[in-house]
Amino acid sequence: MGLKTLSELTNSDLSECQVGTKEITLNPKRTIKSKIKVEIATAGSLGLFLQPIQIACLGFKKPEKIELLIHGGGTFGKWAPSLNYLQQVTYNIFRNHGFNIDIDIKNHGFYPKGGAVAKCAIYPPKNKLKSLDLTELGDIDLIQGEIICTNHLINKKVCERIEKSAILHINRNLGIDAKINYKYVNSLSPGVGLSLWAYSDTGAVISSGTILGERKITSENLGIMAANKLITYIKKQIPVDNYLSDQLIPFMGFIEEPSRIKVLEATNHTKTNLELIKLFLQRNYQVKNEKTHFIIEFL
Numbered sequence: 459m460g461l462k463t464l465s466e467l468t469n470s471d472l473s474e475c476q477v478g479t480k481e482i483t484l485n486p487k488r489t490i491k492s493k494i495k496v497e498i499a500t501a502g503s504l505g506l507f508l509q510p511i512q513i514a515c516l517g518f519k520k521p522e523k524i525e526l527l528i529h530g531g532g533t534f535g536k537w538a539p540s541l542n543y544l545q546q547v548t549y550n551i552f553r554n555h556g557f558n559i560d561i562d563i564k565n566h567g568f569y570p571k572g573g574a575v576a577k578c579a580i581y582p583p584k585n586k587l588k589s590l591d592l593t594e595l596g597d598i599d600l601i602q603g604e605i606i607c608t609n610h611l612i613n614k615k616v617c618e619r620i621e622k623s624a625i626l627h628i629n630r631n632l633g634i635d636a637k638i639n640y641k642y643v644n645s646l647s648p649g650v651g652l653s654l655w656a657y658s659d660t661g662a663v664i665s666s667g668t669i670l671g672e673r674k675i676t677s678e679n680l681g682i683m684a685a686n687k688l689i690t691y692i693k694k695q696i697p698v699d700n701y702l703s704d705q706l707i708p709f710m711g712f713i714e715e716p717s718r719i720k721v722l723e724a725t726n727h728t729k730t731n732l733e734l735i736k737l738f739l740q741r742n743y744q745v746k747n748e749k750t751h752f753i754i755e756f757l
Contacts, residue, residue, distance in 0.1 A: 498528065502531045503535035504576060506539075508526075518582040519584075523579055525577065533567050536670060539668055542606070543665065543667065544559075546665075547653070558580075562578075566606055568647045573646040587713040589716065591719075592706075593697065596659045602637050605641075609645075617642060619677035620684075621638045624636065624685045654688045656692070660697065663702075694751070708731065716755065718755035724752045
């Protein structure tokens with residue numbers, strides 16, 4: 459089944475997908491293209507664009523590889539996961555449990571012109587997904603990250619200032635070393651984006667989420683903002699950040715075995731995702747309020 463816009467979808471298209479408790483069965487008369495070209499004329503978020511596609515691919519058995527060639531859009535955007543966040547955080551968790559997705563970013567794009575170029579390869583899982591249990595943060599000995607700034611900002615040394623500020627703040631508050639890479643890139647519009655993350659010995663990947671630069675925020679304060687988000691999760695021993703929980707819930711719905719995660723809060727997005735997955739996949743879930751955190755479990 460090739461990609462269609464929402465306006466092109468018909469009732470017959472929708473009725474061809476039968477949703478069961480364990481798998482999605484597609485009409486065998488329809489095929490899914492293995493290579494799809496996508497043109498995005500705006501700075502629309504590529505992270506948000508990929509999210510429903512990656513969920514749909516969990517129900518496919520063929521082809522073995524689905525390749526998306528994307529021209530346009532934004533690699534960073536407000537209220538959306540950046541592509542480097544997806545690469546380093548979300549897709550690392552997916553990969554550890556049987557679902558492989560790779561992203562190759564050719565050009566970055568920022569609001570308002572976009573202009574990103576990226577290739578995304580999705581490998582529908584051949585075998586059963588592994589049960590997911592992220593309820594213990596475990597030990598962390600290194601924090602990593604990536605800062606992307608456009609060449610418009612190179613003379614102000616924005617990357618260097620963010621990096622220095624974040625590393626100092628992390629070391630003062632956690633006593634943990636940090637290695638944050640940065641680079642200046644060509645882009646149609648000026649912009650700054652960064653994400654920090656840390657891998658633990660339990661398989662958790664904790665993150666600051668995606669942080670965007672704004673005119674009223676200094677580079678130094680931007681580094682501190684990103685560091686503080688990560689510091690909060692680590693000090694409270696939370697293995698799944700609020701942004702990741704929204705992305706893991708659909709994934710957990712496709713895992714046949716019971717799965718559970720520990721989060722700092724059950725956001726409205728999280729609650730909405732839980733109800734949607736219950737409707738689509740008939741999976742029961744429970745949310746336990748443990749005073750300092752929440753446990754979300756698919757039964």
